[in-house]
Structure formats: structure tokens, C-alpha cells
Amino acid sequence: MKKVAVLTSGGDSPGMNAAIRAVVRKCIYHNVDVYGVMYGYQGLIEGHIEKLEIGSVGDIIHRGGTKLHSARCEDFKTEEGQRKGINELKERGIEGLIVIGGDGSFRGAEKLSEKGFPCIGVPATIDNDIAGTDYTIGFDTALNTIIDAVDKIRDTATSHERTYVIEVMGRDAGDLALWAGLAAGAESILIPEKEDDFQDVVTRLHRGRERGKKHSIIILAEGVASGIEYGKRIEEATNLEVRVTVLGHIQRGGSPTAFDRVLASRLGAEAVNILLAGESGIMVGIRNNRIVADDLSQVLSTKHIIEEKMFDLSKELSI
Ligand code: ADP
Secondary structure, three states, X not given: OOEEEEEEOOOOOOOHHHHHHHHHHHHHHOOOEEEEEOOHHHHHHOOOEEEEOHXXXXXXXXXXXXXXOOOOOHHHHOHHHHHHHHHXXXXXXXXXXXXXXXXXXXXXXXXXXXXXXXXXXXXXXXXXXXXXXXXXXXHHHXXXXXXXXXXXXXXXXXXXXXXXXXXXXXXXXXXXXXXXXXXXXXXXXXOOOOOOOHHXXXXXXXXXXXXXXXXXXXXXXXXXXXXXXXXXXXXXXXXXXXXXXEOHHHHHOOOOOHHHHHHHHHHHHHHHHHHHOOOOOEEEEEEOOEEEEEEHHHHHOOOOOOOHHHHXXXXXXXX
């Protein structure tokens, strides 16, 4: 293989740039030409493809977002869109593609592999919702952004003796809320994987107040309920003064943590190794600090599950 392309797709996440850098530098290290596809699959269909050099990825390892930009593209879900994309690559003599993104992006990569175009997936999403890898690129940074915000909110919650509901990202996956809740010592954590036990939330608040607690923090994943509505429910049920903060898109940006940069560098480099070894339809991941490779079909047909013991522990520690 002498020419390889890389793209970022779907929701962006901090560390995507470090992964692009690793792909580009590893290709050049192996004397392979590397091309960047701009704007994900949309740019692929439109032939928005540029050759990248060593210097193209200089000074980006510490930057959030993605230098290649990202986009969502409905046309790529069609056979015609996928064929167009393959043609754009083949016209330039490109023989393999590395897709940095989440599970939606991997479905696109799987389709290309099925059509005979070699594709490797690199998991990058703040949600940490992909099976086969302990961590996805961007999760650690988003988690630290949340903790930074919660610590600040805690200061004012203590000053004013308030209860705070903090809504974090996670439509279907509760990892961010679970890890943030445990790291911030939240009274209650509400995640989509667990049935909302409203009475338990209320009981914990009352119990805390009875023993003189000045403030309470509840971490709510967006997939469970709207923070605003949940806050109202709690206020009505407890008569406590409740404030709500919806963290929103600050969770997706920012300079990647050292963990995410290292993870992105390792996964990006391994994606190149695997592609050059002639494999296709594979996702690289990390398990027990070892870089691993699994079939995309297996990854996409397996549901990511939360660490149940961490959820139980959060309850035990916030008595
Ligand atoms: P993420 O990769 O972050 O999960 P999306 O679910 O939005 O993000 O998917 C990103 C893009 O991947 C979509 O806009 C589309 O172009 C492509 N994609 C998603 N699902 C499929 C599919 N079933 N077949 C082909 N392409 C898909």
C-alpha cells in the first residue's frame, strides 16, 4: 500500500488532532503518502481531499477539535454515496482509509470494507460508548472538563447552601455522568442504563440535610431527563433551593489531556500498522493498557456496558 487517506467524522472530540498527527507521521515514517479528507464523508463524496506532509500536522497535538473538520452526511448512508466516495479515493490512487470517529462513522467504514475498500476505525468520541475498547479518544478530556466545572459549582453551592443538578452529555451512555459523579462525590448519579429512582434521590437529599450538609450535587446524563425539568421535580418534592446547570458543548472542546494525546497517538499509529499489514474492517482499541484490534462488525453488534461496580460504589460512598 503506497497511498492512504484519513478522515474525522461525526461528533468531534478532543484528541482527534493527535490521532490525525499519529496517522500522518506513521505513514510518512513507512514511506507511504497520506491524504486528508476534509469534512468527513461529505468531503469524501465531494472529493475534498488534500495531500498531507509532516508539517501539515505540526503544532496540533495539543489542540481540541479536528484540523480535518467533521460533518454529518446523510448521502453516505446510500450505496451511491459510498460508491462515489470509493471512486474519489481510487481516482487518486488511494488504497486504504482510516476513519476517526464514533459508531455512526464506523458503520460507514464497515460499508466501505464490505465493498472491498480497506478501512480501519479509530474510536474517538467523548461518550466512551464503543464496545471493544476501555476508552475512546476524548472521554478523559471531557471528564476533566466536567470535573473542573463541578468543582466551581460546588464552591457556590456551598456558599449559598443550594442543591445543584448538573446535566452532562450522554444520550444513551452514562460513562461521563458515572465517572464525573464518582470523581466529584455527587449525592446522586442518573444515567440512561439505570432506572431513575427518584425517591432514592430525594431520600439522599433529606438525609444529607439532616446531618448538616450545606450543599448537594446531582449529576444527570442528558439521556435520562432534561436538567431543568428534573430540577423542578426535586424542588417540588423537597422544598430545597435547586439550581440547574447544563454544561452543553464546553464538554466537547478544549486541549486534550495527556491521557487522550497518548491514547490517540497509540491508536492512530496502530491503525496504520494494521492497514499496511493488509487488514480491513477492523477497529483498534485499548484493553488493560494493551492496544487491540477487533472486527468492526463485532464492535458494532456489541453494546458498550457501564462498569456496574462503579455505579454501586458511587452509592456506597455518597451515603
Ligand atoms: P458518530 O460517528 O459520532 O457516531 P454519526 O452517528 O453522526 O456520528 O455518524 C457520522 C456519519 O457516519 C454520518 O453522518 C454518516 O455519514 C455516516 N454513517 C452513519 N451511519 C451510517 C450507516 N449506517 N451507513 C453508512 N454511513 C453511515
